[in-house]
Amino acid sequence: MVDSSTETNEQTAPSQEAPERVLAATGVRRSFKVGDRRLEILHGVDLELYRAERLCLMGSSGAGKTTLLNILGLLDRPTEGEVEVENVRVWQLGQAQRSRLRNAKIGFVFQFYHLLAELSALENALLPAMIAHSAATFRSKRAGYTNKALEMLTRFGLAERLTHRPGQLSGGEQQRVAIARALLLDPPILIADEPTGNLDRATGEKVLDLLFEEQETRGLSLLLVTHDERLAKRCERIVHMEDGLIQADSRTPIPH
Amino acid sequence: MYRFFLSLRYLRARKTNWIGMAGIFVGVTALILILSIMSGFLNESRKHLRGNLSDVLVQPMLDYPIKGKGAPRRDVDALLEIVRSDPRVAASAPQMVWYGMISAENKEFYASDQERGGLAVANLVGIDVEAEFAATDLRESMLREPAPGTTTQRPADVDDPFAPPPGYQPRGFPAESIIVGERLGAAWGLQRGAEVEIVTATIDPESGRTRDPINQTFVVAGTFRSSHNSMDLERIYFDRRVLADWLGREDDAFSQVLVKLHDYEGDKRAITEDLGVKLHQAGFLHSPESPLFDEVKTWEAFRRTLLAAIENEKSLMGIMLSLVMIVAGFCVFAILSMMVSEKRRDIGILCALGGTPKGIMSLFLLIAFWEALIGASLGVVAGVWGALRIDSIERWLSAKLNFQIFDRKVYLFDHIPSVIQVTGVAWIVAGALVCTLAFAMIPAWRAAKLDPVEALRFE
Numbered sequence: 001m002v003d004s005s006t007e008t009n010e011q012t013a014p015s016q017e018a019p020e021r022v023l024a025a026t027g028v029r030r031s032f033k034v035g036d037r038r039l040e041i042l043h044g045v046d047l048e049l050y051r052a053e054r055l056c057l058m059g060s061s062g063a064g065k066t067t068l069l070n071i072l073g074l075l076d077r078p079t080e081g082e083v084e085v086e087n088v089r090v091w092q093l094g095q096a097q098r099s100r101l102r103n104a105k106i107g108f109v110f111q112f113y114h115l116l117a118e119l120s121a122l123e124n125a126l127l128p129a130m131i132a133h134s135a136a137t138f139r140s141k142r143a144g145y146t147n148k149a150l151e152m153l154t155r156f157g158l159a160e161r162l163t164h165r166p167g168q169l170s171g172g173e174q175q176r177v178a179i180a181r182a183l184l185l186d187p188p189i190l191i192a193d194e195p196t197g198n199l200d201r202a203t204g205e206k207v208l209d210l211l212f213e214e215q216e217t218r219g220l221s222l223l224l225v226t227h228d229e230r231l232a233k234r235c236e237r238i239v240h241m242e243d244g245l246i247q248a249d250s251r252t253p254i255p256h
Numbered sequence: 257m258y259r260f261f262l263s264l265r266y267l268r269a270r271k272t273n274w275i276g277m278a279g280i281f282v283g284v285t286a287l288i289l290i291l292s293i294m295s296g297f298l299n300e301s302r303k304h305l306r307g308n309l310s311d312v313l314v315q316p317m318l319d320y321p322i323k324g325k326g327a328p329r330r331d332v333d334a335l336l337e338i339v340r341s342d343p344r345v346a347a348s349a350p351q352m353v354w355y356g357m358i359s360a361e362n363k364e365f366y367a368s369d370q371e372r373g374g375l376a377v378a379n380l381v382g383i384d385v386e387a388e389f390a391a392t393d394l395r396e397s398m399l400r401e402p403a404p405g406t407t408t409q410r411p412a413d414v415d416d417p418f419a420p421p422p423g424y425q426p427r428g429f430p431a432e433s434i435i436v437g438e439r440l441g442a443a444w445g446l447q448r449g450a451e452v453e454i455v456t457a458t459i460d461p462e463s464g465r466t467r468d469p470i471n472q473t474f475v476v477a478g479t480f481r482s483s484h485n486s487m488d489l490e491r492i493y494f495d496r497r498v499l500a501d502w503l504g505r506e507d508d509a510f511s512q513v514l515v516k517l518h519d520y521e522g523d524k525r526a527i528t529e530d531l532g533v534k535l536h537q538a539g540f541l542h543s544p545e546s547p548l549f550d551e552v553k554t555w556e557a558f559r560r561t562l563l564a565a566i567e568n569e570k571s572l573m574g575i576m577l578s579l580v581m582i583v584a585g586f587c588v589f590a591i592l593s594m595m596v597s598e599k600r601r602d603i604g605i606l607c608a609l610g611g612t613p614k615g616i617m618s619l620f621l622l623i624a625f626w627e628a629l630i631g632a633s634l635g636v637v638a639g640v641w642g643a644l645r646i647d648s649i650e651r652w653l654s655a656k657l658n659f660q661i662f663d664r665k666v667y668l669f670d671h672i673p674s675v676i677q678v679t680g681v682a683w684i685v686a687g688a689l690v691c692t693l694a695f696a697m698i699p700a701w702r703a704a705k706l707d708p709v710e711a712l713r714f715e
Binding site: 070073075076095096099100102103104108110114115116117118119123127128130131132133134135137138139181 | 257258260261262265266269601602604605606607608609610611612613614615708709712
């Protein structure tokens with residue numbers, strides 16, 4: 001499938017209307033200091049994610065996928081290059097503004113779910129709202145957020161699990177709580193790092209169904225990292241990375 | 257919002273936090289208890305140190321001429337009139353002070369060499385009863401119940417203490433009455449009505465030489481109990497005129513004047529200066545500017561060295577005890593450091609969800625703050641309760657352990673003194689909070705510095 005096309009993003013973008021770019025990396029390089037040598041992981045990556053797009057990032061381990069994902073998720077600063085979220089250059093912002101942007105615009109789903117062990121499923125889902133607001137504002141908006149979280153968790157089949165701690169939930173359940181958490185503030189971007197990597201096939205399928213369904217109904221831009229070819233087939237755009245560079249960027253209609 | 261919520265949740269969920277809280281609790285409780293008991297002891301010591309000293313003391317240097325005025329006046333009534341004319345003065349009393357030795361019959365046992373010789377040093381104080389009662393606690397000291405186990409008796413009529421004791425059978429001429437310190441009386445077996453011989457030597461004012469010793473027999477009219485150890489052990493009160501007559505002085509001879517003020521703390525500075533100037537102008541005292549003559553002073557100045565020692569002891573105690581707080585601070589530091597390491601992943605998650613480093617730092621500081629607040633609050637309750645009940649607690653503990661923890665005889669106290677100082681307690685609480693937060697800064701700062709990417713990789 002790599003040979004199918006190696007065109008640039010501009011050429012593969014939908015032509016009927018102007019594509020809306022929500023997340024973009026331009027000329028991103030990232031190097032780390034190892035001993036007294038510098039080790040470059042990303043050698044100048046350009047990647048753009050468009051509104052309502054389902055992008056699958058693939059590549060062997062060590063290709064730099066996770067590093068790129070951290071940079072696109074504003075968790076890591078590129079050594080060189082620019083990252084833009086809805087056309088805002090994020091590294092020109094202050095720390096607090098960048099954190100606010102991450103809170104409002106980007107939802108994360110991790111391979112290991114990353115729920116807080118001390119909080120119940122519902123509280124975990126509410127966490128982004130708690131981070132977004134001061135105590136006073138959160139109190140006034142609490143009911144609204146709680147309803148929203150309850151609605152999602154119920155839809156995800158967790159109605160009986162609201163007060164359970166992560167330790168009392170199965171992997172699939174935990175990942176569904178994590179998805180609810182990622183979607184609570186209606187971010188335009190969702191970054192998922194091997195969301196099914198830690199689940200058995202059947203559970204993984206269910207979680208993916210749910211993730212894709214939400215992506216479609218909400219018109220989310222989904223950036224998905226995976227090793228799983230079958231998962232990749234369900235994405236309209238597949239980007240292959242190798243040795244810190246993008247090797248292929250292909251767009252195919254999704255077979256429903 | 258998440259900081260409050262999460263800090264409280266972490267606090268509740270992690271039982272190790274309770275150890276930090278317990279550390280602060282114990283520290284604050286111990287500090288308050290010790291501070292209260294120490295303050296109580298120091299207050300008692302201060303009282304004892306003061307003894308029957310009045311607020312302000314006027315001690316003219318009678319032997320030195322006043323520049324330009326000749327010999328100092330010795331007219332005590334005129335001096336008293338000047339002192340009493342000041343509205344800040346509540347009362348004043350002249351005293352004549354001398355030293356002598358007491359030699360009593362019927363001594364049953366000898367505690368020391370001096371006693372074997374049949375002599376003990378006595379501080380002879382001549383007083384005007386009415387004035388003395390007004391200016392000092394002497395009346396209360398005479399009325400106070402004798403210490404348990406002693407056979408001494410207070411004067412038959414406290415308001416006329418120098419009247420001959422009832423049933424007094426003089427062996428020769430009827431002797432003049434004296435009032436003896438309780439411990440002196442007890443040591444020498446001086447019952448009311450017992451005769452005592454007192455020996456002293458006087459100085460010839462003309463030649464400055466010591467005259468031959470003189471002795472005279474007096475009758476014990478009763479004892480007083482000031483609870484001031486050295487006074488109860490050494491002091492003998494005379495009628496001032498009787499003492500002056502025996503020592504061959506004029507009737508109005510005096511050594512010092514005790515002055516009692518209405519508002520000691522408020523007026524002590526001004527009045528010592530004003531009295532010094534007024535009495536200098538009237539020809540009683542030397543110039544107050546002259547550094548040699550310090551003739552008007554507060555009782556605190558009189559006992560300056562010992563009081564300074566007490567204050568010093570108090571501040572030393574404070575410094576040493578604040579180490580307890582530092583230990584509690586270390587406790588919190590260790591627990592919080594552990595928690596930051598344990599919660600690395602959570603810190604990464606919070607970052608990914610939009611938490612700022614500042615927010616994460618305050619999250620961990622808040623945990624320390626709750627620990628300090630709860631620990632210190634419980635500590636205040638326990639410390640104050642303990643300080644209020646220390647006497648019964650000690651009695652209960654001593655009974656349980658079958659061992660006397662606090663020997664009341666050693667300190668001449670009938671209870672463990674304890675004073676709760678509100679400012680002291682406030683300082684302790686503030687210290688606990690500051691100390692805990694200062695120690696918590698380091699792990700909280702480390703948490704804020706964590707790289708979210710690294711933290712999330714942590715499994």
